[in-house]
Amino acid sequence: DAGVIQSPRHEVTEMGQEVTLRCKPISGHNSLFWYRQTMMRGLELLIYFNNNVPIDDSGMPEDRFSAKMPNASFSTLKIQPSEPRDSAVYFCASSPVRAGVTGELFFGEGSRLTVL
């Protein structure tokens, strides 16, 4: 079975450019999460969706960040404009969450972003 698929795996861009990260969750999982991992701050939850609806975006750092989930099999995380401090590994994870139960997270391999 295919796991969570993220693209691109690596992205190098210049400050001010728009960056779009993509994620395809595991089929049948109804929750999707975007995490950011850095040495300084560890793993941070940016936003998560249940049934394609954003539930909590309190972790999104600022208005430069936006995320969408137009359907159950696709999500994007966009940074516009990008800044060097956005350099990190961005993980997408999905979960077969059912009502009242915390499901474990299935992570993609991550997108390593470097903003010069």
Next chain:
Amino acid sequence: AQSVTQPDIHITVSEGASLELRCNYSYGATPYLFWYVQSPGQGLQLLLKYFSGDTLVQGIKGFEAEFKRSQSSFNLRKPSVHWSDAAEYFCAVGAGTNAGKSTFGDGTTLTVKP
């Protein structure tokens, strides 16, 4: 608010030796607890989880963890470490119906000496 503390940033053990990684959590109700492992350049993979029931849970790759409510701990153990276990290990606490808002510890990096 829920929180997770992993007191050990880095642990080194010899191959074949036993291992215990510590995890302490803070949460007002019965927690949902997880251990994940991350190999270099990879995403996190679930090792084991605790929701309820038996407080000693078995996971993949020969790992186990014990939930101790009185100590607010969920320590990960393995009786004999293999070189391939070298990785970073994360403890996480989830919040029941607020599914998905798992809070992660800062991780413990395991080095295995030959």
